[in-house]
Amino acid sequence: xxQTFRKKRLEIIVEEPILGRLxxxxxxxxxxxxxxxxxxxxxxxxxxxxxxxxxxxAGHMVVxxxxxxxxxxxSVLSAAYGIVSRQIGIVTLSDVEVVRPDLF
Amino acid sequence: xxQTFRKKRLEIIVEEPILGRLxxxxxxxxxxxxxxxxxxxxxxxxxxxxxxxxxxxAGHMVVxxxxxxxxxxxSVLSAAYGIVSRQIGIVTLSDVEVVRPDLF
Amino acid sequence: xxQTFRKKRLEIIVEEPILGRLxxxxxxxxxxxxxxxxxxxxxxxxxxxxxxxxxxxAGHMVVxxxxxxxxxxxSVLSAAYGIVSRQIGIVTLSDVEVVRPDLF
Numbered sequence: 001x002x003q004t005f006r007k008k009r010l011e012i013i014v015e016e017p018i019l020g021r022l023x024x025x026x027x028x029x030x031x032x033x034x035x036x037x038x039x040x041x042x043x044x045x046x047x048x049x050x051x052x053x054x055x056x057x058a059g060h061m062v063v064x065x066x067x068x069x070x071x072x073x074x075s076v077l078s079a080a081y082g083i084v085s086r087q088i089g090i091v092t093l094s095d096v097e098v099v100r101p102d103l104f
Numbered sequence: 105x106x107q108t109f110r111k112k113r114l115e116i117i118v119e120e121p122i123l124g125r126l127x128x129x130x131x132x133x134x135x136x137x138x139x140x141x142x143x144x145x146x147x148x149x150x151x152x153x154x155x156x157x158x159x160x161x162a163g164h165m166v167v168x169x170x171x172x173x174x175x176x177x178x179s180v181l182s183a184a185y186g187i188v189s190r191q192i193g194i195v196t197l198s199d200v201e202v203v204r205p206d207l208f
Numbered sequence: 209x210x211q212t213f214r215k216k217r218l219e220i221i222v223e224e225p226i227l228g229r230l231x232x233x234x235x236x237x238x239x240x241x242x243x244x245x246x247x248x249x250x251x252x253x254x255x256x257x258x259x260x261x262x263x264x265x266a267g268h269m270v271v272x273x274x275x276x277x278x279x280x281x282x283s284v285l286s287a288a289y290g291i292v293s294r295q296i297g298i299v300t301l302s303d304v305e306v307v308r309p310d311l312f
Contacts (some may be wrong), residue, residue, distance in 0.1 A: 001282065009302065013169075022118065032252070032253070033252040033253070034251050035221050035250040035271060036248045036249045036258075037141050037246070037247055037271060038142065039140060040142045040166060041139075041140045042137065042138055043130075043131065043135075043137050043138050044136070045136070045207075051149075053251065061139060062248060063169070074106065078106050083205070088208065090139075090202070092111070092202050093206075094201070095199070095302060096201060096219075096252065096300040096301060096302045097300065097302070098301075099299050103253075106267075115304075119223070119241050138219055144244045144245060145244045146241065146242055148241040149240070154244075166246060178209065179305060181210045181211050185307050189307075191270060194243075194275060195306065196215070196217060196304040196305065198217065198304045
């Protein structure tokens with residue numbers, strides 16, 4: 001039986017120009033890793049949009065995924081929200097199980 | 105303490121040619137936003153496939169993610185399933201917490 | 209009322225060169241489908257990285273998402289972890305609901 005451990009999955013949808021500020025904040029809050037996925041397009045309060053050029057880093061939205069230990073959730077969520085709240089962006093948190101607890 | 109609110113995360117994996125019909129249906133059902141991520145490849149009942157060209161919108165699959173208020177789930181799920189059920193596509197729903205409830 | 213069924217969502221973040229071995233193992237374990245999303249960049253124990261070239265399959269990380277019936281979780285998780293544990297990679301599991309239980 002593979003043992004699993006409860007962690008939190010933080011998913012942040014944010015405009016690429018803000019990404020550097022966001023990842024700096026995550027690392028400052030002791031996040032041990034994150035992964036960024038490109039968005040192809042979407043729809044929000046500003047209407048629909050789509051990415052014109054392959055994986056260009058200019059403009060448009062990206063999805064950052066990050067697995068957190070419960071003890072980091074409050075500070076990381078607060079730091080992330082501090083950056084994203086003044087911009088277009090969505091912050092969601094969900095429950096996940098992981099196999100290697102030492103990584104987070 | 106950052107307050108969070110329970111919402112639902114809808115994830116729909118669908119072929120790109122159907123995407124327009126799907127997003128029209130979501131907006132008709134009062135979804136306030138969604139994000140589309142390109143799939144690079146995958147495997148399903150039709151066997152394996154992979155995307156040949158960068159972020160071309162032709163053919164292949166995409167992943168649409170959408171955060172919903174609980175009161176929209178039934179109608180949105182039904183509308184999404186009405187479109188995806190006759191095609192290749194996967195519709196999943198999960199629990200998430202968000203910081204800004206007014207966005208959904 | 210659209211009926212939903214509980215399944216597990218397996219998300220594996222892994223380096224692309226290992227992907228073939230991982231997907232072979234998933235199919236051997238009777239997984240009925242998966243979807244692969246490209247990562248644009250990220251951060252982990254080896255520091256930050258980002259993808260230089262569009263959707264090139266060489267190097268870098270990808271995110272594999274797979275919906276599993278509960279009865280497959282133990283064997284699939286064990287097979288996936290057997291491959292990913294010696295590499296850079298993150299395996300997470302979460303609860304989801306699906307509309308078509310026969311697909312998984």
